[in-house]
Amino acid sequence: MTETTKPAGGATLFQKAAAFESGVWRSLYIWLARRPRVPEPGATPFGYYEPVSLIIWVFIIGSAIEVVVVHLIIPWPIVQIIALVIGIWGLVWMIGYAAALRVHPHAVGPTGLWVRNGSTVDVALRWADIDAIRIQKRTLPESKTVQVADGDDGNVLQVAVSSQLNVHLVLFEPVTVQLLDGPVTFTELRFYADDPKELVVRARERLRA
Numbered sequence: 001m002t003e004t005t006k007p008a009g010g011a012t013l014f015q016k017a018a019a020f021e022s023g024v025w026r027s028l029y030i031w032l033a034r035r036p037r038v039p040e041p042g043a044t045p046f047g048y049y050e051p052v053s054l055i056i057w058v059f060i061i062g063s064a065i066e067v068v069v070v071h072l073i074i075p076w077p078i079v080q081i082i083a084l085v086i087g088i089w090g091l092v093w094m095i096g097y098a099a100a101l102r103v104h105p106h107a108v109g110p111t112g113l114w115v116r117n118g119s120t121v122d123v124a125l126r127w128a129d130i131d132a133i134r135i136q137k138r139t140l141p142e143s144k145t146v147q148v149a150d151g152d153d154g155n156v157l158q159v160a161v162s163s164q165l166n167v168h169l170v171l172f173e174p175v176t177v178q179l180l181d182g183p184v185t186f187t188e189l190r191f192y193a194d195d196p197k198e199l200v201v202r203a204r205e206r207l208r209a
Contacts, residue, residue, distance in 0.1 A: 016120075016180050023119025024093060027100035037102075039124070043109030044202055047194045048117070049101050051162035056098045063091040106193055108202040113169075115191045117145050117159050123177050123189065125169075133203045135196045136168035146179060154187035161192040167199060 030037075038045050067087035074080045100118040107114040113130065115123040140147065140163045147158040154174055158165060168190050176185040193199045 019180060020118075020120055024096040024100055027103050027119050028092070028096035030103045031099035037105055038107045038109065039114050040107075040109045040111060043107040043114075045105035045107050046199045047102070047105050048161045048192050049098075050194045051164055051192070052101070056094065056101075060091065060094045060098070063087065063094055067091060106191070106199065108199060108206060110206070113203055113206075115159055115189060117161070120180055121146060121159055123157070123159070125171070125175065125189070127206050129171050129173070129175055130203075130207060131170045131172045133167065133169040133200055133207070135166060135200055136190070137164075137166045138190070139163050140165065146181070148184055148186070151188050155185060156188040156190060157184055157186040159189070159191040164192045165190040166196040167191050167193055169203075 067084065070083045070087060071080055074083055097118070104116045104119055104122070106116055112124060112126040115121070115125070140158065140160050143160075143163050145160055147160065149156045149158060157177075168188065171187050171189070174185050174187050176183050
């Protein structure tokens with residue numbers, strides 16, 4: 001299995017950074033406002049937060065301690081203010097990133113399946129698109145969240161969390177979705193869920209229906 005080239009027509013580096021940044025702050029607002037997280041009524045959310053939760057909380061706690069320590073050890077008032085602003089921004093940003101993973105879960109709904117990662121990955125599939133879905137654990141050699149690999153019958157879109165995948169679905173026909181790197185056409189999709197067993201059970205119920 002080999003990596004494919006980057007899809008054409010993707011966003012520029014600035015556009016990617018802007019989309020990620022705006023998504024973090026928008027997710028923080030959604031989290032604070034306790035807005036609905038699922039894409040349609042009757043959908044069941046499934047998280048993918050567990051593999052990175054410890055790392056994120058270490059960064060959040062470390063950033064909070066750093067804000068206080070830096071403020072105390074810097075003797076110059078102007079530099080103190082600048083460091084305080086930067087430190088608070090970094091702390092709130094990390095909380096917003098954690099919120100993005102929380103408020104944009106995968107979802108199994110009446111009309112289809114949504115596979116997400118934060119505010120920048122949202123792959124929507126209709127049940128009529130999906131041939132089969134099963135649990136299949138694997139670890140990728142790279143840590144990149146979105147990867148495209150060569151499969152037996154076409155491209156395999158992989159949406160990993162901390163290089164981990166545990167759900168594998170196969171489509172009847174190739175489907176094209178728009179991602180930040182550009183449009184991707186795939187026949188198989190692999191992704192990570194905290195509770196893959198329940199997600200697969202719910203998805204199979206919808207497929208049978």
